Amino acid sequence: MTILVTGAAGFIGMHVADRLMGQGHAVVGIDNLNDYYPVALKRARLDLLRERHGRLFTFHELDFADMGAVQAALTDQVIEAIVHLGAQAGVRYSLLNPHAYVRSNLAGHVNMLELARDRHVRHLVYASSSSVYGGNESLPFRVEDRVDHPVSLYAATKRADELMSETYAHLFRIPMTGLRFFTVYGPWGRPDMAMWIFTSKILAGEPIPVFNHGRMQRDFTYIDDIVEGIIGCLDHPPADDGALKAGGSRAPHRLYNIGNNRPEELMHLIAVLEEAIGRKAQLDFQPMQPGDVHATYADISAIARDIGFSASTAIEIGVPRFVQWYRRYNDLD
Numbered sequence: 001m002t003i004l005v006t007g008a009a010g011f012i013g014m015h016v017a018d019r020l021m022g023q024g025h026a027v028v029g030i031d032n033l034n035d036y037y038p039v040a041l042k043r044a045r046l047d048l049l050r051e052r053h054g055r056l057f058t059f060h061e062l063d064f065a066d067m068g069a070v071q072a073a074l075t076d077q078v079i080e081a082i083v084h085l086g087a088q089a090g091v092r093y094s095l096l097n098p099h100a101y102v103r104s105n106l107a108g109h110v111n112m113l114e115l116a117r118d119r120h121v122r123h124l125v126y127a128s129s130s131s132v133y134g135g136n137e138s139l140p141f142r143v144e145d146r147v148d149h150p151v152s153l154y155a156a157t158k159r160a161d162e163l164m165s166e167t168y169a170h171l172f173r174i175p176m177t178g179l180r181f182f183t184v185y186g187p188w189g190r191p192d193m194a195m196w197i198f199t200s201k202i203l204a205g206e207p208i209p210v211f212n213h214g215r216m217q218r219d220f221t222y223i224d225d226i227v228e229g230i231i232g233c234l235d236h237p238p239a240d241d242g243a244l245k246a247g248g249s250r251a252p253h254r255l256y257n258i259g260n261n262r263p264e265e266l267m268h269l270i271a272v273l274e275e276a277i278g279r280k281a282q283l284d285f286q287p288m289q290p291g292d293v294h295a296t297y298a299d300i301s302a303i304a305r306d307i308g309f310s311a312s313t314a315i316e317i318g319v320p321r322f323v324q325w326y327r328r329y330n331d332l333d
């Protein structure tokens with residue numbers, strides 16, 4: 001099969017492309033290599049994909065919010081399925097640069113829906129986020145819960161993506177799966193996320209910012225578990241049979257949480273990182289950040305039932321793997 005992977009130079013996109021090509025699929029990757037975080041990391045991810053997979057990998061540097069550019073690059077390209085992972089990510093940055101989210105996450109998402117419609121793809125799997133649950137207090141978060149009160153523009157754009165997808169699944173019967181990811185981490189991860197920031201600061205002997213005075217819980221999900229879940233979903237498109245789907249649709253569209261189903265105290269994560277790094281952290285306690293949420297905790301029963309997904313990697317296993325990769329990538333070994 002030939003699969004379009006958007007955000008192929010990104011953290012999750014690179015791992016998904018790697019696994020798909022490892023299974024023998026051809027991947028067409030697109031990414032605009034924007035400088036939200038260092039472009040060198042995005043280029044290094046692409047180099048790895050090219051080295052490992054040679055001609056199975058085709059890459060186009062383009063902005064998928066520009067439909068003309070998408071069409072020009074993909075005119076003669078067969079596309080049988082789409083894994084849409086490209087987006088402007090990050091909760092806090094959406095308070096600083098809202099238009100980046102509107103462009104990539106709203107206009108860009110509609111463009112991918114249009115492409116799916118035009119190519120009659122077998123399945124479009126796209127990234128949503130646990131942030132759609134906003135300030136919901138009922139834990140764990142269930143896909144049936146109301147998600148009408150996002151606390152950041154990032155979350156609002158992700159919820160809008162789900163709603164626009166529902167419309168396209170209804171009107172054009174395109175099989176789609178939206179995945180609400182819960183704090184993903186692992187090798188080749190993102191420099192704007194806590195795991196990376198804490199690791200770099202602990203190694204440098206600098207204080208780490210601990211928001212809400214450490215009273216935070218996150219459902220950390222190891223990258224290999226996420227990749228397994230994405231590919232498991234991709235291989236099982238929802239049927240267009242009128243039956244009720246996870247998330248409440250009767251169109252061929254379902255929504256899943258994909259997390260570890262095990263919230264970790266922030267202070268426990270720090271202890272596991274200290275152990276993996278072999279150094280104590282200096283803690284800089286700070287108040288809660290605007291747009292942030294106190295706890296995330298995924299109810300994964302729907303994806304477990306339908307796809308057989310189970311997240312098997314505890315942070316005690318995943319964190320040392322991240323730290324080991326981080327040292328190697330930054331020439332610290």
Ligand SMILES: NC(=O)c1ccc[n+]([C@@H]2O[C@H](COP(=O)([O-])OP(=O)(O)OC[C@H]3O[C@@H](n4cnc5c(N)ncnc54)[C@H](O)[C@@H]3O)[C@@H](O)[C@H]2O)c1
Pocket residue numbers: 006007008009010011012013030031032033034042062063064065084085086087088089090103104108127128129130180181182183184185190
């Ligand atoms: N990593 C997480 O913990 C997490 C949690 C919840 C949701 N998500 C979602 O999962 C997806 C993948 O996240 P990630 O962690 O790999 O992020 P990432 O930032 O590493 O990857 C996203 C990629 O998309 C590209 N991109 C952004 N806008 C683009 C545009 N207009 N045109 C072309 N390329 C564009 C970026 O250059 C980047 O390489 C995103 O949709 C994100 O919102 C991630």
